[in-house]
Amino acid sequence: MSSVNKIIKKCLGEMSFNTGGGAINWYPGHMAAATRAINSRLKLADLVIEVRDSRIPLSSANQDLQPRLSSKRRVIALNKKDLANPNIMHKWVDYFDSCKQDCLPINAHSRSSVQKLLELVELKLKEKIAKEPTLLVMVVGVPNVGKSALINCIHQIASSRFPVQEKKKRAKVGPLPGVTQDIAGFKIAQRPSIYVLDTPGVLVPTISDIETGLKLALAGSVKDSVVGEERIAQYLLAVLNTRQTPLHWRNVHNNTLKELQNETDNGSDYNIKHLLPKRRALPDASNVHYVEGVTKEVQCALYSTLSEFQGDLQDENELEILIEKQFEALQKALKISSRANEARMMVSKKFLTLFRAGKLGPFILDDVPNPVVTSKS
Numbered sequence: 001m002s003s004v005n006k007i008i009k010k011c012l013g014e015m016s017f018n019t020g021g022g023a024i025n026w027y028p029g030h031m032a033a034a035t036r037a038i039n040s041r042l043k044l045a046d047l048v049i050e051v052r053d054s055r056i057p058l059s060s061a062n063q064d065l066q067p068r069l070s071s072k073r074r075v076i077a078l079n080k081k082d083l084a085n086p087n088i089m090h091k092w093v094d095y096f097d098s099c100k101q102d103c104l105p106i107n108a109h110s111r112s113s114v115q116k117l118l119e120l121v122e123l124k125l126k127e128k129i130a131k132e133p134t135l136l137v138m139v140v141g142v143p144n145v146g147k148s149a150l151i152n153c154i155h156q157i158a159s160s161r162f163p164v165q166e167k168k169k170r171a172k173v174g175p176l177p178g179v180t181q182d183i184a185g186f187k188i189a190q191r192p193s194i195y196v197l198d199t200p201g202v203l204v205p206t207i208s209d210i211e212t213g214l215k216l217a218l219a220g221s222v223k224d225s226v227v228g229e230e231r232i233a234q235y236l237l238a239v240l241n242t243r244q245t246p247l248h249w250r251n252v253h254n255n256t257l258k259e260l261q262n263e264t265d266n267g268s269d270y271n272i273k274h275l276l277p278k279r280r281a282l283p284d285a286s287n288v289h290y291v292e293g294v295t296k297e298v299q300c301a302l303y304s305t306l307s308e309f310q311g312d313l314q315d316e317n318e319l320e321i322l323i324e325k326q327f328e329a330l331q332k333a334l335k336i337s338s339r340a341n342e343a344r345m346m347v348s349k350k351f352l353t354l355f356r357a358g359k360l361g362p363f364i365l366d367d368v369p370n371p372v373v374t375s376k377s
């Protein structure tokens with residue numbers, strides 16, 4: 001068992017994880033009803049775009065839906081590719097290829113990226129296009145993977161393809177079991193008409209183990225309050241350290257030291273300006289510099305603590321000691337007063353925000369499984 005797994009067990013083990021909830025209740029009550037609703041809507045779809053988070057291509061799959069999804073025409077859109085490590089992304093594409101599963105890394109904020117996805121969707125529907133007058137495409141995915149962002153972008157593309165009066169066309173697809181209602185959708189192609197259903201619904205992910213839950217929390221698919229910011233931050237530090245990621249920030253650390261050195265050297269020159277009261281820079285003008293500055297400080301703090309660490313990263317007790325030191329270093333880097341109430345919580349929140357915004361670099365948290373080898377007979 002890896003030290004990350006051991007530390008997860010050590011810190012979270014007592015949280016008595018189980019599918020019924022335990023102290024961490026991963027499953028809000030409406031999950032079963034939502035899954036049933038989505039399942040019945042899926043019956044109507046000719047193709048499903050399953051949106052997953054590129055940083056967790058397997059952990060962001062909803063396991064309850066997989067049997068139904070894998071039996072349908074499906075395209076997996078690995079969204080937020082801008083936050084995922086491009087050097088590893090292609091291995092995921094190869095992996096899905098080996099499973100004979102169409103997949104496309106996308107950025108839902110980029111029109112050209114979504115356009116490529118639509119081209120793939122239309123290609124996949126090619127045979128059906130010849131036979132059916134109306135086709136339905138449904139977008140599904142666990143919370144926060146970017147379904148709305150994708151649907152908005154598809155809507156924009158559709159609006160530019162069709163005249164204004166066509167924009168809000170509704171797809172009448174008949175009643176759903178138990179509920180008489182139409183599903184609202186918008187048109188993305190003509191002859192035959194292809195509609196995208198804009199009713200992705202809410203779906204809570206199925207969480208098979210604690211690490212999957214922590215990855216989903218890190219990616220924002222499970223509310224922070226369900227797991228606790230400190231635990232998520234601790235997990236993130238465990239992952240970064242065991243992958244030795246902070247050691248890649250050596251240059252950031254050395255450059256910052258040089259800058260400090262220069263400031264001290266120049267500081268000895270007398271300048272009348274030094275006597276004037278310092279004006280604080282306007283936050284909006286220097287926001288970008290501020291975030292860059294904070295990111296550098298955080299990277300330096302993690303680099304220094306890891307490079308000075310003499311212990312064994314594979315030993316969960318030693319890893320835990322390192323993480324404790326890093327929390328202290330992060331508190332200084334983030335300039336959070338130790339007297340502040342809930343200082344650790346504040347450190348965790350800020351640290352997670354930097355990670356989620358991609359400021360600490362692109363990551364993929366899931367490990368790529370071995371490609372599926374199909375025997376030629």
Ligand SMILES: Nc1nc2c(ncn2[C@@H]2O[C@H](COP(=O)(O)OP(=O)(O)OP(=O)(O)O)[C@@H](O)[C@H]2O)c(=O)[nH]1
Nearest residue numbers: 079080081107108109142143144145146147148149
């Ligand atoms: N960096 C990045 N952020 C994205 C991308 N797509 C969506 N987001 C952001 O991810 C967050 C969640 O996006 P939504 O579109 O609301 O996700 P959703 O799946 O509809 O979420 P639920 O409504 O909770 O199910 C938002 O802050 C988006 O701006 C992307 O490709 N890259």
